[in-house]
Amino acid sequence: MPRREIFYAPAQNFAGDFVTLVDDELHHLARVLHHKAGDRITVVDGAGVAAVDSEIVELTREFARVRILKKVRRYGEAHIHLALAQAVPKGSRFDWVIEKGTELGVSEFIPILCARGEVEAGENKVERWRRLALAAMKQSCRSFWPIIHAPITFEALCEQSREYQLSLIAHEGADEALRRLTEAALPRKAVIAIGPEGGFTEVELRRAQESNFYSMSLGPRRLRAETAGLVAVTKLLTTLGQMS
């Protein structure tokens, strides 16, 4: 399947055999990349569907109309919905987590507020992360625009972990249970929790255990929080055969 330039249009812009690009995506298509009618592009709806290798049939100042030649579901997606719940590190380091996590296949980012965490994420940051995730989705040829949640407490994460068939919490000194845990059927939804620079407290680790989180080791070295998130994602997806 040829990998062409990826554009985004929300699902409501898909109608029958056509999809319409407007605003930023139109600008990128026409002004930045100088596409013309007759060119082939791929348009994703951010919900897992791609109009692959489809033809621009009309290009105006207001819109581009693209004839859908082939639709692919789960385009570029793993067979697991993976959430990364991570305490927000200082500065712009979470930007990097969003960008690289999206490239690796994370479908949901949950900023968590932990006892030893220092940083809160305001509404502006969440919006900025959504834009970063959109760009990373297109860059990495995915079709699902990862969901970026507003920050929640660690307690709230534990309460909502029932939604996931597999919940993992990474901390130093954890037992390596991953291989055994993933021998069963592929979980549909999984969540990985990563702590702040100061680590999870004993109280948080006990609370996670009560909520059926399994401990996950990332090896003998202490990783920075942002490295840990990406290593944990890679490790789980590799163990589940979702990186090939």
Ligand code: SAM
């Ligand atoms: N002193 C802290 C502690 O005791 O956890 C170190 C925190 S580490 C800088 C930040 C987060 O990354 C940790 O809370 C954990 O989630 C994750 N992490 C880093 N290295 C890890 C490792 N080797 N195994 C498992 N988790 C790790």
